[in-house]
Amino acid sequence: MKxxxxxxxxxxxxxxxxxxxxxxxxxxxxxxxPPPKLRDVKLLTAGRKLSMQGSVVGPVKVKIGN
Structure with a gap:
């Protein structure tokens, strides 16, 4: 979906x-x-020992469909 x-x-x-x-x-x-970065986070997966670094940003305007 766009x-x-x-x-x-x-x-x-x-x-x-x-x-x-x-x-x-x-x-x-x-x-x-781009919106400001509010803080850095570590995203964890369920059931496995996998993770990735990320950031919380906002506010972000998102439009779904028309």
Whole structure:
């Protein structure tokens, strides 16, 4: 599904009941005026010892569909 994140249009899976949205660093860097980074976080997976570094940013304008 096409989703507009800031001024960037991407293909994305949408979970309308999710408490947060995860976008790649490439999408963040492509936004002309990116939102401020509020803090750094470590994202953990369930059931495995995998993690990745990320940032909480905001506010972010997101448009889903038309």
């Amino acid at each position: 989703v507009q994140v800031g001024d960037v249009v991407v293909n994305a899976e949408v979970d309308s009941s999710a408490e947060l949205s995860i976008f790649s660093d490439r999408v963040y860097q492509a936004i002309k005026c």
